Amino acid sequence: MMTALVIIEGVVILLLAILVAGLLKSHAEILRQLAALGVTEDGAVSVGTAQTRPRTTGMERAPANTLHGVNLDGSEQTMSLVHGRGPTLVAFLSSGCLSCQTFWNELQGDIELPTPDTRPVIVTKGPGSESVAKVRDLAPTRVPLIMSDETWEAFRVPMTPYFLLVDGAGMVMGEGAASSWRHLLGLLRQSARDAMPAGLDAEGREAFTDLQLRQAGIEPGDGSLYSNPLEKGS
Amino acid sequence: MPRISRSGITVDVPDAWEGTISGGDFQLESDGAVEPTVMHVASFPLPAERGSFGTGAVELMSTSDVFMTLFEYGPESAGTPLFEAEGIPRQFAAREFDRNALQRAMPGQTGLQRFFTHEGRAFCLYIVLGSHVDRADILPRVNAVLETLEIG
Numbered sequence: 001m002m003t004a005l006v007i008i009e010g011v012v013i014l015l016l017a018i019l020v021a022g023l024l025k026s027h028a029e030i031l032r033q034l035a036a037l038g039v040t041e042d043g044a045v046s047v048g049t050a051q052t053r054p055r056t057t058g059m060e061r062a063p064a065n066t067l068h069g070v071n072l073d074g075s076e077q078t079m080s081l082v083h084g085r086g087p088t089l090v091a092f093l094s095s096g097c098l099s100c101q102t103f104w105n106e107l108q109g110d111i112e113l114p115t116p117d118t119r120p121v122i123v124t125k126g127p128g129s130e131s132v133a134k135v136r137d138l139a140p141t142r143v144p145l146i147m148s149d150e151t152w153e154a155f156r157v158p159m160t161p162y163f164l165l166v167d168g169a170g171m172v173m174g175e176g177a178a179s180s181w182r183h184l185l186g187l188l189r190q191s192a193r194d195a196m197p198a199g200l201d202a203e204g205r206e207a208f209t210d211l212q213l214r215q216a217g218i219e220p221g222d223g224s225l226y227s228n229p230l231e232k233g234s
Numbered sequence: 235m236p237r238i239s240r241s242g243i244t245v246d247v248p249d250a251w252e253g254t255i256s257g258g259d260f261q262l263e264s265d266g267a268v269e270p271t272v273m274h275v276a277s278f279p280l281p282a283e284r285g286s287f288g289t290g291a292v293e294l295m296s297t298s299d300v301f302m303t304l305f306e307y308g309p310e311s312a313g314t315p316l317f318e319a320e321g322i323p324r325q326f327a328a329r330e331f332d333r334n335a336l337q338r339a340m341p342g343q344t345g346l347q348r349f350f351t352h353e354g355r356a357f358c359l360y361i362v363l364g365s366h367v368d369r370a371d372i373l374p375r376v377n378a379v380l381e382t383l384e385i386g
Contacts (some may be wrong), residue, residue: 071254075256080249
C-alpha cells in the first residue's frame with residue numbers, strides 16, 4: 001500500500017514538473033514573440049504602424065528626406081537624409097523593448113559602423129508615445145537622437161529595434177531587424193554586397209564604388225572619406 | 235522644405251540642410267544657469283555635441299557649407315549699444331564676411347557676426363561659410379534662409 005502511494009506521488013510530482021517546464025517554455029516563447037513584435041514588458045505596444053510585416057531589404061528611396069521631431073530637451077530639429085555625405089544609419093529604438101536594450105548599451109560605447117563615415121541617428125517615437133525620462137537614461141550623448149511619431153509613421157516601422165542604412169542621396173542601402181550590433185553589421189554588409197552588380201572583378205567593384213561615390217558628390221580624395229563624423233575637433 | 239519653430243522663432247530649413255532650435259524663455263535651470271534660445275541651421279549633418287557658436291560642428295564643414303547660429307541674449311540686453319541695430323538682418327554681401335570674425339578660426343573659413351534687437355529681444359546672428367574665397371557663391375543660400383526667419 002505504502003509503495004503504491006509513493007509511486008503515485010512520484011508520478012504526480014513528475015507530471016507537475018513536466019507541466020511547469022512546459023509553462024515556462026511557453027512563457028519564454030510568448031515573450032520572445034512579443035519582443036520581436038515590439039511589445040514592451042509592461043504590455044504596451046511600442047509600434048503602431050499601418051504596415052505590420054517587415055519589408056524586404058533593397059535599394060529604394062527612403063520614404064522621407066528628413067527626420068523631423070524633437071530631441072530630449074524638447075528642441076525642435078530636422079535632420080537630413082540627403083545631405084550628400086556618408087550614409088546615415090537610422091536606428092528605430094524604444095525604451096521599453098527588451099531587444100533594444102543591447103543597442104542602447106552598445107551605442108553608448110565606441111561602435112563599429114558599416115563605413116567610417118556612417119552617421120548613426122537614433123529615432124524613438126515622439127514624447128507623447130515614449131517616456132522621455134527613460135530615453136534620457138538610455139540615450140548616448142554622442143549619437144544624435146530624434147523623437148518623432150511623424151518619422152515612425154513615414155517609415156512605417158514594423159518592429160523594434162529596426163534599422164535603415166540610407167546613403168547620402170536618400171537611397172536605402174539596407175534595412176531590417178537584428179538581435180545584436182554584430183548581427184546588424186553583418187546584415188548591412190550583406191545588403192551592400194547584394195546591391196553590387198554580380199560578376200564584377202576587383203577592378204569592376206572599385207569602379208562601381210567610385211561611381212556611387214561620384215553620384216553622391218564625393219570625388220576621389222574627398223575629406224569625408226577619411227573623417228569620422230562623430231569626432232569633434234580639439 | 236521643413237519649418238522649425240520654438241520660442242517665437244521660426245525658420246525654413248532648406249532641403250538637405252539641418253536645423254534645430256533649443257532652449258528658450260530663459261528659465262532658471264537647477265544649477266542656477268539660464269538657457270538661452272539657440273537656433274542652428276547648417277548645410278551639413280550637425281553633430282549631437284556642439285557648442286552654441288558651432289564648436290564641434292564647423293570642423294566638419296566642407297568648403298561649400300554654411301553654419302548659422304541665432305543666439306538670444308537676456309531681455310536686459312535689448313536696445314543696449316551693442317544691440318542697437320533694429321530688426322532681423324536679411325541680406326548680406328560677400329564683402330561683409332571676414333576671416334577674423336570667426337569664433338573658432340578654421341583654415342579657409344570666413345564668418346560674420348551681427349547683434350540686433352527685434353521685438354524687444356536681443357540676438358546675435360553668427361554665420362560661418364566654408365570658404366572665404368567662394369563666399370559670393372555660397373551667400374545666396376544664406377540670404378534665402380534669412381528671408382524665412384521670423385521672430386515673434
